[in-house]
Amino acid sequence: MKNKFILFSFLIRLIFISGLNSEIPSLLAICSLLGLHLPTIHSHHCPSSHAALLRYIAKSMASAFRAFLNSPVGPKTTHFWGPIANWGFVIAGLVDTQKPPEMISGNMTGAMCVYSGLFMRFAWMVQPRNYLLLVCHASNETVQLYQLSRWAKAQGYLQKKETDAEKLITNNPRNQD
Amino acid sequence: MAASKIQALWNHPAGPKTIHFWAPTFKWGISIANIADFSKPPEKLSYPQQIAVTCTGIIWSRYSTVITPKNWNLFSVNVAMGATGIYQLYRKIQHDYFSEAQELPANE
Numbered sequence: 414m415k416n417k418f419i420l421f422s423f424l425i426r427l428i429f430i431s432g433l434n435s436e437i438p439s440l441l442a443i444c445s446l447l448g449l450h451l452p453t454i455h456s457h458h459c460p461s462s463h464a465a466l467l468r469y470i471a472k473s474m475a476s477a478f479r480a481f482l483n484s485p486v487g488p489k490t491t492h493f494w495g496p497i498a499n500w501g502f503v504i505a506g507l508v509d510t511q512k513p514p515e516m517i518s519g520n521m522t523g524a525m526c527v528y529s530g531l532f533m534r535f536a537w538m539v540q541p542r543n544y545l546l547l548v549c550h551a552s553n554e555t556v557q558l559y560q561l562s563r564w565a566k567a568q569g570y571l572q573k574k575e576t577d578a579e580k581l582i583t584n585n586p587r588n589q590d
Numbered sequence: 591m592a593a594s595k596i597q598a599l600w601n602h603p604a605g606p607k608t609i610h611f612w613a614p615t616f617k618w619g620i621s622i623a624n625i626a627d628f629s630k631p632p633e634k635l636s637y638p639q640q641i642a643v644t645c646t647g648i649i650w651s652r653y654s655t656v657i658t659p660k661n662w663n664l665f666s667v668n669v670a671m672g673a674t675g676i677y678q679l680y681r682k683i684q685h686d687y688f689s690e691a692q693e694l695p696a697n698e
Contacts, residue, residue: 490656491649491652491653491656492653492656492657494649494653495646495649495650495653497649498642498645498646498649498650499646501638501641501642501643501645501646502642502646504638504642505636505638505639505642508638518623520623521620521623524616524619524620524623525620527616528613528616528617528619528620531609531612531613531616532613534609534613535609535610535613538608538609538610539610539657539658540657540658540659541657541658
């Protein structure tokens with residue numbers, strides 16, 4: 414169902430952007446070549462006109478949305494709202510990227526990096542598997558690692574390496590700095 | 591008797607051999623950091639951060655009981671997290687909206 418949804422949005426874009434209205438049959442043929450199976454399209458339900466195809470797309474999108482709404486990890490369950498609450502950490506982290514690096518706590522950011530790494534694995538292993546949580550923690554890992562790099566730079570950990578390398582190249586005596 | 595109990599805990603589906611134990615254990619780090627911030631002056635607390643912590647704590651307390659394996663370590667860390675968030679928000683709101691009202695009678 415998810416694959417179908419992605420494919421349909423892709424199809425709509427292709428049809429409207431490139432004006433391929435008359436190329437619908439060949440588009441479908443390409444889809445089947447790429448291994449994107451649309452069983453209902455290949456059968457006798459195949460829409461013959463542009464309007465019919467649009468109706469078919471709208472209907473399928475509606476049913477895809479209904480399936481999402483009623484899925485065992487959908488918005489009617491805590492499996493959906495748990496990860497949504499966790500996006501708060503990502504947003505807070507993004508806000509903090511605009512603050513001076515002296516504000517960053519190295520311990521807290523380091524802990525966050527380990528925490529998000531562990532929770533990516535947790536999201537994969539837990540039943541039902543939680544892709545939303547996986548994406549959330551992948552994002553958080555990215556933001557927190559960036560923050561950690563800013564913190565390290567401000568502390569001079571990354572700077573020191575550069576000057577050491579420079580010294581080696583230019584053979585400056587150590588007591589010059 | 592005791593050995594078999596420890597063995598059961600060790601081999602539990604959410605036990606220390608699994609990610610279901612270690613992820614919540616690291617989440618404790620965030621709660622403990624927040625407890626350490628109890629001594630921070632309320633002006634330095636951030637509303638968005640504390641609201642995120644509180645909401646996560648409350649929602650995840652329920653989440654931890656509807657997943658498989660059911661995770662009491664995750665449950666306890668989220669109850670703690672929700673509680674610390676609420677306390678920090680209480681301190682911040684008390685400072686921002688009610689401290690002036692308390693000062694007035696003292697001045698008179």
